[in-house]
Structure formats: structure tokens, C-alpha cells
Amino acid sequence: MARPRPEPMQVVKQRRDAALKALVEGVPYIRFLNISFDRRGDELTSVLNFDEKLIGNPFLPAIHGGVTAAFLEVTAVITLSWEHLFPRIESGEIDAEDIISDHNIRFPKTIDFTVDYLRSGLPRDAYARAFISRAGRRYASVRVEAWQDNHAKLFAQATGHFLMPQEPSAKG
Amino acid sequence: MVDKTVLARQFIEAIPHARALGLTLTHIGEGEAEITMPYNADLIGDPRTGVIHGGAVSASLDTCCGAAVMSHPAAPGGTATIDLRIDYMRAATPGQTITTRATCYHITRNVAFVRATAMDDDQDRPVATASGAFTVEGK
Numbered sequence: 682m683a684r685p686r687p688e689p690m691q692v693v694k695q696r697r698d699a700a701l702k703a704l705v706e707g708v709p710y711i712r713f714l715n716i717s718f719d720r721r722g723d724e725l726t727s728v729l730n731f732d733e734k735l736i737g738n739p740f741l742p743a744i745h746g747g748v749t750a751a752f753l754e755v756t757a758v759i760t761l762s763w764e765h766l767f768p769r770i771e772s773g774e775i776d777a778e779d780i781i782s783d784h785n786i787r788f789p790k791t792i793d794f795t796v797d798y799l800r801s802g803l804p805r806d807a808y809a810r811a812f813i814s815r816a817g818r819r820y821a822s823v824r825v826e827a828w829q830d831n832h833a834k835l836f837a838q839a840t841g842h843f844l845m846p847q848e849p850s851a852k853g
Numbered sequence: 854m855v856d857k858t859v860l861a862r863q864f865i866e867a868i869p870h871a872r873a874l875g876l877t878l879t880h881i882g883e884g885e886a887e888i889t890m891p892y893n894a895d896l897i898g899d900p901r902t903g904v905i906h907g908g909a910v911s912a913s914l915d916t917c918c919g920a921a922v923m924s925h926p927a928a929p930g931g932t933a934t935i936d937l938r939i940d941y942m943r944a945a946t947p948g949q950t951i952t953t954r955a956t957c958y959h960i961t962r963n964v965a966f967v968r969a970t971a972m973d974d975d976q977d978r979p980v981a982t983a984s985g986a987f988t989v990e991g992k
Binding site: 707708709710711712713714733734735736737738739743745746747748750751752754755781784787788790791792793794795796797798801 | 867868869870871872873894895896897898899900901905906907908909911912913914915916919931933934935936937938939940941944
């Protein structure tokens, strides 16, 4: 039997990018920190776009440790949400516009988050990628790595646990 | 000692990100610090509920822990976070100020150990707690 004809690339790209954009741009705090996401297939890299207001130590200067923690946590939550919603985005069950307005679509909740500060964050853009160590029905465990100029020299890493959104029961 | 408290207050309030979050140092001294963060729509993490993003709470806790270390009588100068663990107990109530309190409960020549809590108006149920290790740096 012949396989179904693949969708045109632009249709696939447009659907995925619109969904990711809705997910990220719907969150005021992500806009406040000016974090954006690069997508290659299903793989996400977050970018912390540098701004003076992210500085924590004006004498070095260095990025605020709390900003680093927040950047890693945002990366973990968005990556986890993306992986969680991806099959329903691909099947067309979820439309980009629904992601922020639909009350049945919820973000995973952070249970705990531990950040290791390996180097001071330089006053320039930073990048991060989250790796889902385990995604269960209720709990997920995520590791995040962040770097700046040199990917091999991480400036921070984190691990966290998350409570996954529960599907509304059939009873409603 | 008074000089150091004034210095610490000025230092915290000179931090660009502390200003961006609207942080105010309400108490500092003897290894303890208290910081408030007013509710701000820019810091919302879930637009469906209006709840403040955990990251903003983390930033407030981290700042408060650093301030507690710097105010400790045995700390000669600055500090930087080595690691910080945050436990999130519940969502902060939308519209309420978040108050973080940190205690530097042990300090060596090189490392300071700190615990902190974040509360909203309900003083019986913490929003989040933190524990971390910080560097002890010379003047």
C-alpha cells in the first residue's frame, strides 16, 4: 500500500511555528525576560536575549542568578509543554489560537527546581536546552543546560520535577 | 556594622534586575534579609490564572539569600550563588505582594549556607522555600 502523500513543508512549518509562538508569546513573564525559542523539528533551543535589566552584579557585570534560574525554568516548562502537546498539535486537535485561551490546556507545574551556577553569566545572549529524563503521566523529571559563547562550557545547569497537567476526566 | 547594612541596601537597590522586578529591601542585618516584590502583570506565568511565574519568585529568593549572606557579621564582602534549590508549595495568590525572608544559618571562610521562604498575604502557608550554598568573597 502506498504511504500517504507527505504534507507540503510550508504547511507543517507554519502549524508548528504558530503553535510554538502562541505557547511562548502568551506568557507575560517570558516577554518580560525576552526569551525566544528556536525550533529544529521537535528540538527547541531557548535564547535569553541580553538586556541591561537582566544584570545582577553591575560591577562585574554579570547576569542575575535569579534570571539564570528563571531562564532555565522557562526552558524546562516550555520544552515539557511542547513535547506534551506536540502529538495533538500535529493531529490538528489543538489549534495555535487555543493554546493560551483554552482553559483545558494547562502548563506543567514546577514541584522543585535546583540550579548549579558553574560560571558567571556574561552580559550577552545565553542559550539553553532541556532534556526530558522521564515523562510520566503525573510527574516529569527534566535536566537543563545553559551556555553562552561556547556550548562545551556550560554556565549553569539545572534539574527539576514537574507535575503534569491532568486530562479533564470523561465525566467533565 | 551600620555601614555594612547601608552598603548592602544600596547594593541590592542598585541591581538593575532587582529594580526591574520592583524589589524593596525591607529588613537586613546579622545574616537575615527580607525583600518584597509587588504584584506586577508583567511577571505573570499563566495568563489563564494571573499567577506570578515561578521564575520571578526564584529571582526574589536568590536576591534575598545573597543579601542575607552579605549582611552576616562574618562575611567580608560580596557573594555569588553556587547552587539554589527551590520547592514550590503552591501558586502565589494573584494581586498580592510576595515577601521573601532569608537566613544565612552557617558560614565558613569559603561557603555560606542559606534558607529562605516566600510568602503572600497568607502567612501560614509558604508559596515556596529555598535552600542554597553561596560563595564568601573578600572585599
